[in-house]
Amino acid sequence: MPQETSATRLRALAAEVFDVPAEEITDGAAFYEDLGVDSLQKVDFVVRMERQLGLKLTDDEAAGMRDLGGAITVLRSRGLSVGP
Template sequence: MADRFDKLDKEELRGLIAEVLDLPVAEVTDEAHFLDDLDVDSLMALEIMVRLEKAYGLRLEETELESITTLAGTYDLLDGRLKAVS
């Protein structure tokens, strides 16, 4: 499954997060802070994490949730994890 994600697509990731948050894709900018700018609560953050795990075939640790605060941080986390398993 990792072969499909040799290069993580940021726009695909942006769309997935926008879908979970029920927001227009344009609002999920690279630096928009999920909590402060997009009003993400803990339940929504958990939903993002679950969807990322399913979409990318990864098991994320609770400590990694701290990196899932912006699209850029989420992208960096997933990119590193996917490269590590490929």
């Protein structure tokens, strides 16, 4: 199980799941409000991230991932090393 990941990898995953260009997925771009993501795409992103990293997030942690920066914060709080 990888205990590290990178913002670039997470951005690429989000770009694929949300079907938006990777450069639009900045740390502060809100998934719902700015990127027009729906709740199913959001939960799909969370589950695919969990699968990649082999970890389970709590409901509250998942809900806290409102943008890429938020996702990185949650992962770091779980002890993962998230590079650039």
